[in-house]
Amino acid sequence: MALEIDGQSIELDEEGYLVDLSAWTPEIAKALASGEDVELTDEHWDIINFLREYYEEYQIAPAVRVLTKAVGKRLGKDKGNSKYLYSLFPYGPGKQACKYAGLPKPTGCV
Amino acid sequence: MATKKFMFVNRKAPYGTAYALESLEVVLISAAFEQDVSLAFIDDGVYQITKGQDTTGIGQKNFSNTYKALGDYEVNKLYVEKESLEERGLTQDDLMDLVWEDEDDDWAEKPSIIMVSRSEMADVMAEQEVTLSF
Numbered sequence: 702m703a704l705e706i707d708g709q710s711i712e713l714d715e716e717g718y719l720v721d722l723s724a725w726t727p728e729i730a731k732a733l734a735s736g737e738d739v740e741l742t743d744e745h746w747d748i749i750n751f752l753r754e755y756y757e758e759y760q761i762a763p764a765v766r767v768l769t770k771a772v773g774k775r776l777g778k779d780k781g782n783s784k785y786l787y788s789l790f791p792y793g794p795g796k797q798a799c800k801y802a803g804l805p806k807p808t809g810c811v
Numbered sequence: 812m813a814t815k816k817f818m819f820v821n822r823k824a825p826y827g828t829a830y831a832l833e834s835l836e837v838v839l840i841s842a843a844f845e846q847d848v849s850l851a852f853i854d855d856g857v858y859q860i861t862k863g864q865d866t867t868g869i870g871q872k873n874f875s876n877t878y879k880a881l882g883d884y885e886v887n888k889l890y891v892e893k894e895s896l897e898e899r900g901l902t903q904d905d906l907m908d909l910v911w912e913d914e915d916d917d918w919a920e921k922p923s924i925i926m927v928s929r930s931e932m933a934d935v936m937a938e939q940e941v942t943l944s945f
Binding site (some may be wrong): 702755758759760761763765766767770771787 | 842850874880884914
């Protein structure tokens with residue numbers, strides 16, 4: 702699979718995740734989201750940016766439970782719950798948000 | 812799902828074989844399924860959690876920072892065998908400062924590393940329901 706963006710071809714794996722994580726740009730995130738009919742809002746970006754920082758620090762994509770807890774701590778209890786995260790990322794906050802953030806699929810995610 | 816006491820026993824150096832990284836991945840998966848997970852570091856396994864690892868010379872990913880995420884996964888019982896450290900001329904100061912945050916105590920940081928003697932390690936192992944050795 703590949704994503705065409707600004708005349709460049711970005712390689713994706715069979716599930717739509719970036720093959721080269723260092724190739725990520727915000728434009729790629731927007732393109733991946735629009736491919737799934739999602740328009741990224743500031744609320745989406747809060748989660749995407751959080752995931753990228755988490756990956757930078759720990760070299761892993763966090764499991765949903767870990768993401769939920771960490772979002773609650775950083776962005777407030779009203780956002781640290783699965784209902785809020787699923788409202789932003791209906792295909793699953795781990796899978797879908799990690800995909801847009803250019804991260805691998807979370808470890809333990811099936 | 813019923814919760815079981817899982818212990819992952821790590822005896823190998825972090826690089827050179829895939830054991831350490833494979834163990835860490837299974838640990839994260841088990842913790843994601845909310846099992847009661849603890850880790851043991853014995854023999855060369857103690858090198859997995861030493862400070863200042865640098866893999867630039869061997870062209871492998873340095874995954875040592877991932878151990879710092881274990882606290883987020885509520886994996887906060889990392890048993891380190893004192894004798895294994897001593898035999899390698901190491902002390903606890905050579906290990907990373909691995910902590911977890913206690914949500915019920917205003918996110919206070921608490922140490923995850925538990926230093927135990929060889930005989931205490933045997934007692935901890937005897938309490939486990941599932942022991943996996945890497």
